[in-house]
Amino acid sequence: MQFSSDLIDEMRVLALFNLDSVNSGIKAHKAADPEVLMAVSRLYAKGLISLPDGGYLTDLGIHCAEQLQTALRILGTSEVN
Numbered sequence: 001m002q003f004s005s006d007l008i009d010e011m012r013v014l015a016l017f018n019l020d021s022v023n024s025g026i027k028a029h030k031a032a033d034p035e036v037l038m039a040v041s042r043l044y045a046k047g048l049i050s051l052p053d054g055g056y057l058t059d060l061g062i063h064c065a066e067q068l069q070t071a072l073r074i075l076g077t078s079e080v081n
Helices: 005-016 034-045 059-074
Strands: 049-051 054-057
Touching: 005 034, 005 059, 034 049, 054 059
Parallel strands: none
Antiparallel strands: 049 054
């Protein structure tokens, strides 16, 4: 599988979510990097987050973020490079 820059940007955003609380969301401000804004928009379109500018993880988003964050812990990093 190829890791496109879009996919990496989406993984970076998913890694930002605090999985210890489902009431913890994120907000992508208009001043954020364009890559982040587009990644957030794509995650919303995929049904992983609740709002086009961030919000909360959906049930599918929680599952996806858990898997991603587990993989990152196993691989010994907290961030996608």
